Amino acid sequence: MGHMRPLLVLLCAASAFAAPFSLEQILGSAFPSELTAAPVGARVAWVSDARGVRNVWVAEGPEWRGRAVTTYKDDDGQELSSLTWTPDGKSVVYVRGGAANRAGEIPNPMHRVEGAEQAVWIVGAQGGQPVKLGEGSAPEVSPKGDRVAWLKGGAVWSSAPGGGGAKQWFKTRGRVSYLRFSPDGGRVAFVSSRGDHSFVGLFDGEQVRFLDPGVDVDGGPIWSPDGKRVAFVRVPARRERFAFGPVREAEPWSIRVVDAATGQGREVWRARPGRGSALFFQLAVFLWGAGDRLVFSWEREGWAHLYTLAAGGGDESALTKGAFEVESAVLSADGTQVYYQANDGDINRRHLFRVGVKGGKPELLTPGRGVEWSAQPAADGSAVAFLRSDGVRPAHPAVRLPGGEVRPLQAGSIPSDFPLAELVEPEAVTYPAADGMTIHGQLFLPKGAKAGDRRPAAIFLHGGSRRQMLLGWHYSPYYHNAYALNQYLASRGYVVLSVNYRSGIGYGMEFREALQYGATGASEFQDVLGAGLYLRSRPEVDGKKIALWGGSYGGYLTAMGLSRASELFAAGVDIHGVHDWNEVIRNFVPAYDSLKRAAAAKLAFDSSPLASVDGWRSPVLLIHGDDDRNVPFSETTSLVEELRKRGVPHELLVFPDEVHSFLRHESWVRAFRAAEGFLERHLRSQ
DSSP states (O other): OGGGHHHHHHHHHHHHTOOSSOHHHHTOSEEEEEEEEOSSSSEEEEEEEETTEEEEEEEETTTTOOEESOOOOSOOOOOEEEEEEOTTSSEEEEEESOOOOTTSOOOOTTOOTTOOOOEEEEEETTOOOOEEEEEOEEEEEOTTSSOEEEEETTEEEEEOTTOOOOEEEEEOSSEEEEEEEOTTSSOEEEEEEOSSOEEEEEEOSSOEEESSOOSSEEEEEEEOTTSSEEEEEEEOOOSSOOOSSOOOOOSOOEEEEEETTTOOEEEEEEOOSSTTOSOOGGGOOEEEETTTEEEEEEOTTSSOEEEEEETTOOOOEESOOSSSOEEEEEEOTTSSEEEEEEOTTOTTSOEEEEEETTEEEEEESSOSSOEEEEEEEOTTSSOEEEEEEOSSSOOEEEEEOTTSOEEESSTTSSOTTOOGGGOOOOEEEEEEOTTSOEEEEEEEOOTTOOTTOOEEEEEEEOSSSSOOOOSSSOSSHHHHHHHHHHHHHHHTTOEEEEEEOTTOSSSOHHHHTOTTOGGGTOTTHHHHHHHHHHHHHSTTEEEEEEEEEEETHHHHHHHHHHHHOTTTOOEEEEESOOSOHHHHHHHHOTTOOTTTOHHHHHHHHHTSGGGGGGGOOSOEEEEEETTOSSSOTHHHHHHHHHHHHHTOOEEEEEETTOOSSOSSHHHHHHHHHHHHHHHIIIIIOO
16 A cells, blocks of 8 residues: 555645546637738638638628638648739638658658648639639739739749649749739739849749849849839848848838839938848738828837838838837738738737728727738728737637627638637746846646645747747737647646747847847847746746746757756757757858858857757657758757767657647647646656
8 A cells, every 4th residue: 555655645736636528629619811802892711720620711790700612621831822812702722732852752740651732722702612723822913813923933823713734824034933923913923032132023924024123132122003103112231141140130121113104213212321221021011002102111210110211212201100110010901001910009910900091090890809910901991800819719710890799700610629718828937047137928827726826837939039929819820729729738737838038029129139049149148047047936836847848949948958957948849950050050041151150160069969968968859750841850950869869868750741830730739748648757756
């Protein structure tokens, strides 16, 4: 009987922390994405991913009841993306399948012997059998409705919307992207990337011309409403390209407007030196509105804000102001209004706003404690569709009617067995990093938690690093799933802290471009260390049972915590993490040569977990898909080799043919089940 006592204690503890719901339940809601409004009437389309089964949905006013218009049935890892409407609003064009890796392989996580493809399809808004237009991606539909163009193998292909007769339309040197038809449908603008520079081109059906070419990086072409001009952004060329280090200032970027007939262009605006001189593409907005006004984002005040400018040039004026960031924006159909998402007045959430292209007081469209994104105003002005969530209710599509009423668009997107009542509302917290910087986070306290509980704890570290976790379910499918695991761990009795470490978005340019971050000093480690000390100080937490978990950049910081502070962090789950910056920089900047940049390469390595692996003591679970295009699989291979040499306890879960953001729902469930089981063994049963 004496030998049974520890087992009985363990069984009682496990029973006390039994989850009231399963991982399958918390991961069971349908995630919406790709929301887009038809160019006429009151109709929207989106992609719904229900446990890995992806389909195109459509809803229209005045009823706004969503319906699936495709009938895919398997969790097969084949993405649906790039939704775009035909000009009559009667059909939706989309892409099925992921992009090829550098070896030309399309993602095939089901290991189908016939392989997989990425292809452009079209389906009627009333449903029916989809028609394959051809292999490729990034479709654009002519405003005349007579042609669909897309990218394939470095060339531009096209066909009639009815399918059949797909053929190469034109080809040029460089990598073509960003197809944009002129308003009359007779010409198409595009970007031709050529390594250290890029051009904006124009194809008129017979020949290719390049608009105002230079030595810089030109991109983001937009047409004037009358189709006579093209505007684009010019970013000055840099010989020395790097990644994962701060860029607070640069040679200022500019906006150019070109006569589409002659190809002659001129600069109409240039950023000032200092703040805002470097263009951060992830928060970039560039629109051509009514009244011949250009709308763009700029970080002149240290925050990403919207500005307006006469297309003929002159001084800009601010549309938004304050200590918040505008993340994305779209125009109303008539071009007079800008709909945008921002964390204005609610730094750890997102809300939707509207402002005139000529200025005025912005209008908050979605007040409250929710998270809202992807505004899509109906073409007839009758409603605004968007995606939303909150602290407990997962992402779902909705529509806002003129009186302010909000209706859900997709019945059943949140299953009846989804554990809404069992979830906790995370609370916003701040804590000091080890070097004193103030860091924001979200704290998930288990129901009934109280001082003296001595609970195990987990710190979640997001990827990117250009991300921000929120006080609610996230707008990215990757972090929507991560939020689910944080809620599940809280239901199992863990205290969970989700950390918005420096170099992430949401808190201004200087926080994002933190000094010595990433490959230039790993200053974010100070935030990880501070998070551990903060949790250790909380009265609900057992300071000897604090774990780290995260993916990608979050995997990097998990590994940094375990290699530099195993005395503080008892275990970790490292999902496709970065372990040697020099290898990952090359993945994003192929021209990067560590041999020619010895000092930078040494600093990059010293900022990597492999440099401090001798201090690694705590057990770790490593999870990786071997078709990862963001973080090479070799990053896990190299780390495992070093852990084996040192006898560090580690476990592996490898997904053959999976990519960075797992394509199959089953992969997410397996990964999170393994993660929770690993933490259970190393934090609860020790």
